[in-house]
Amino acid sequence: xxxxxxxxxxxxxxxxxxxxVVTHLKNAALSGNVPHLLLTGPAGTGKSVSVECLARLLxxxxxxxxxxxxxxxxxxxxxxxxxESDERYTHLYRREQSLLTNFKNIIRWYAxxxxxxxxxxxxxxxxxxxxxxxxxxxxxxxxxxYSKTCRFIFVTSxxxxxxxxxxxxxxxxxxxxxxxxxxxxxxxxxxxxxxxDMPPLSHDETDLIVQVAAGDMRKAIMLxxxxxxxxxxxxxxRCSQTETVQIAQAALAAVCGGDMQSAIRRFETLMIExxxxxxxxxxxxxxxxxxxxxxxxxxxxxxxxxYTLTHGNNEYLQLNAMMARIAEEVFS
Numbered sequence: 001x002x003x004x005x006x007x008x009x010x011x012x013x014x015x016x017x018x019x020x021v022v023t024h025l026k027n028a029a030l031s032g033n034v035p036h037l038l039l040t041g042p043a044g045t046g047k048s049v050s051v052e053c054l055a056r057l058l059x060x061x062x063x064x065x066x067x068x069x070x071x072x073x074x075x076x077x078x079x080x081x082x083x084e085s086d087e088r089y090t091h092l093y094r095r096e097q098s099l100l101t102n103f104k105n106i107i108r109w110y111a112x113x114x115x116x117x118x119x120x121x122x123x124x125x126x127x128x129x130x131x132x133x134x135x136x137x138x139x140x141x142x143x144x145x146y147s148k149t150c151r152f153i154f155v156t157s158x159x160x161x162x163x164x165x166x167x168x169x170x171x172x173x174x175x176x177x178x179x180x181x182x183x184x185x186x187x188x189x190x191x192x193x194x195x196x197d198m199p200p201l202s203h204d205e206t207d208l209i210v211q212v213a214a215g216d217m218r219k220a221i222m223l224x225x226x227x228x229x230x231x232x233x234x235x236x237x238r239c240s241q242t243e244t245v246q247i248a249q250a251a252l253a254a255v256c257g258g259d260m261q262s263a264i265r266r267f268e269t270l271m272i273e274x275x276x277x278x279x280x281x282x283x284x285x286x287x288x289x290x291x292x293x294x295x296x297x298x299x300x301x302x303x304x305x306x307y308t309l310t311h312g313n314n315e316y317l318q319l320n321a322m323m324a325r326i327a328e329e330v331f332s
Contacts, residue, residue: 003225004218007190012053015046016186016217017178024173025050029057032119036143036152038167040159041175042279044216047155050175051124059118066121068110073127075103076135104138111142111150120151128154129161140165157277160315174310177215177279184210186217187224200228214283244274248284252292255323256331263323268316278315282306282322297330 009015012026028034034054039047055067068088075082076099083093083102092106107123115121125131131139143152143166154162154170187206191199201209201224209227213220247266254263270276270284286302305322309315 004221009049015050017182018046018175021173021175025054029054034151036170038154038170038172040156042177043157044218045175045178047175051153055122062117066115066118069124069126071126073130076130100134103135108142111146114149120149122151122153124153126155129156129158133163136163136166143169178217180210183213183217183220187220244270244284249288252288255327264320267319278309278319301325
């Protein structure tokens with residue numbers, strides 16, 4: 001069994017590193033006063049599991065009946081095939097209608113159903129940033145009409161992709177990258193649970209996993225399971241990297257050479273084609289810089305960019321501004 005499922009939190013008390021957000025969500029569930037929500041933050045920080053804990057506390061055993069989760073990226077990537085293959089939508093799907101029309105009809109149908117044992121039901125949009133602007137405009141109207149019978153929760157790593165007409169109707173919560181100490185403590189607890197007093201990994205190897213995970217608890221637990229059963233753990237960092245690292249290195253080379261257009265295209269490739277969030281792109285870029293340069297000016301620029309991205313500014317604009325600033329202040 002995958003450890004990320006075995007050790008998945010079942011209630012708010014088990015969610016680590018997000019105390020501020022968890023407190024507000026738990027209070028909302030206990031009071032029954034849950035608004036529309038926009039949950040944002042890097043991968044592996046507890047966004048989806050927080051929604052599950054919220055619904056479990058609200059509905060108890062009737063959670064499955066009152067919670068509808070739609071994988072937006074799959075829906076808009078696969079189109080009508082996704083609706084045809086999911087038995088939840090067979091009685092609602094109309095082949096002769098467009099994907100957008102079907103999508104709005106399905107959301108409208110679910111939102112209009114009033115639960116027998118609760119004031120409202122919940123519809124969750126996982127990967128909400130993949131939703132087209134037209135679809136979001138349709139959602140906005142449905143949110144206005146069915147707010148008494150339904151609450152909408154948008155889960156995404158890219159809040160800038162959500163149009164203001166939708167985001168302004170939601171209470172936003174940002175899930176921060178999980179502190180390394182918190183991840184380390186969790187990994188040691190898992191090793192103790194699995195292997196007792198004879199863990200297969202040393203403290204140094206576990207600390208390396210924490211550094212590679214970079215605030216992503218899910219990634220850390222996955223790496224822990226893989227390394228615990230691997231015979232050769234000598235190059236964990238290399239094994240955890242992908243070709244996105246090479247693209248980030250190419251972007252850095254372009255910035256150094258003054259080719260801003262090439263650098264911008266590579267950043268856009270990471271975000272559009274590879275699906276990385278702006279903070280993940282920044283992490284890859286920072287890793288590329290640390291391998292070649294030790295300049296405090298670079299650290300300051302990256303820290304400033306990380307701050308502006310954390311506060312929800314336009315991610316493309318902020319990354320482009322970062323590259324321009326580096327080119328002018330460091331490599332001019």
